[in-house]
Amino acid sequence: MKNITQNFGSIYTPVKALVVFQKNDPQGSTYVESYDMDANGYAVNAHPLSLSESSALANALDTSDELRRNFLKSSGLLPKNMLYINPDHDGYAIWYTPAMEVPLFFIDKLGIPNGKAAIPPLLWKGSKKDLYIFALQSVEAIEEQTPLYRAPFFNIYDDGRVCMGTVSVDIQPDCLLQEFMQLWESYFFNSYFSHLLGGKSPVQGNVIQLWQSLVGLGEEFPISALVKNGITLKKLLS
Structure with a gap:
């Protein structure tokens, strides 16, 4: 028993x-x-x-x-990478992260090793239950008309929404802003990438080959491989 x-x-x-x-x-x-x-x-x-x-x-x-x-109340000064906060009970926050190197995890059948790899600047929109991620060419002078690109990862729908799969998302109703951001970034980067959604590569060329050429090799992410998704930051504010 x-x-x-x-x-x-x-x-x-x-x-x-x-x-x-x-x-x-x-x-x-x-x-x-x-x-x-x-x-x-x-x-x-x-x-x-x-x-x-x-x-x-x-x-x-x-x-x-x-x-x-x-909910989404800052524990101190607003983070410098915070762009927008909707503090309603069912609100959301929008922030960015610069180009950096992070550990990435892939299921075995993709043929991509786990390890550190360079990623492009990212734009995040998180609520209590959903996460949307987009890529940016740069984090300089971000404004409402800044064009957004498809995030070059697996497990992301065409509209930018992340499929969290079996990840147990637990965002409390009194979650402070800094913890909220840290939780979503941790949920995303500590999960395993497994499959494409929407049937199209999120980058120009083969996305598997792209990550095979980046993981563990210390190469910069090729910004030229990003694909526009046809929307701007202003669209996320609506």
Whole structure:
């Protein structure tokens, strides 16, 4: 027998129900009735909402608001590579990373060794659940009309959205900006590249041969191999 209890999620049971009544008059005065829930999930013991119940409800809502206020909040000065922040509860952030050398991982059947390789400048758009990545020719003078290029990797759709596969993405509702950026970059670079999406090479030429010529050899990434995807940074802001 295998103990799988650690895989069970938390179970929530109903304990209270509120019904809001409002008079059909110009003042629209309101009355709130509270119900307890019995063991079978039925509403019982109807009574006016008490002061203690009101305070408990206010505290629960305040905690939710606090989590929402912390999402994408910077822990200090804004990172220099941050371009745009939408701090709504379901918001997103857009930032860039310069050309650099990073460890990359590929499944065996691609015939590409794992190891460090040079990558081009990248533009990132991350939300709580989704990540989009594009390539840039340069990180100098980025503006709304800056053209974006297809990121030269596997596991990315034509619109730039990354297929995370089996990666377990866990972005908390109170995630601060710097941690948010670090988590997405870590999720992406620590996953294994496995297949092309959309049926087209994301670079000019053969993408497998490109990475075979870069991994572990210390060569600069050939910017001329990038392919435009027809959109600008402004499109990501909508």
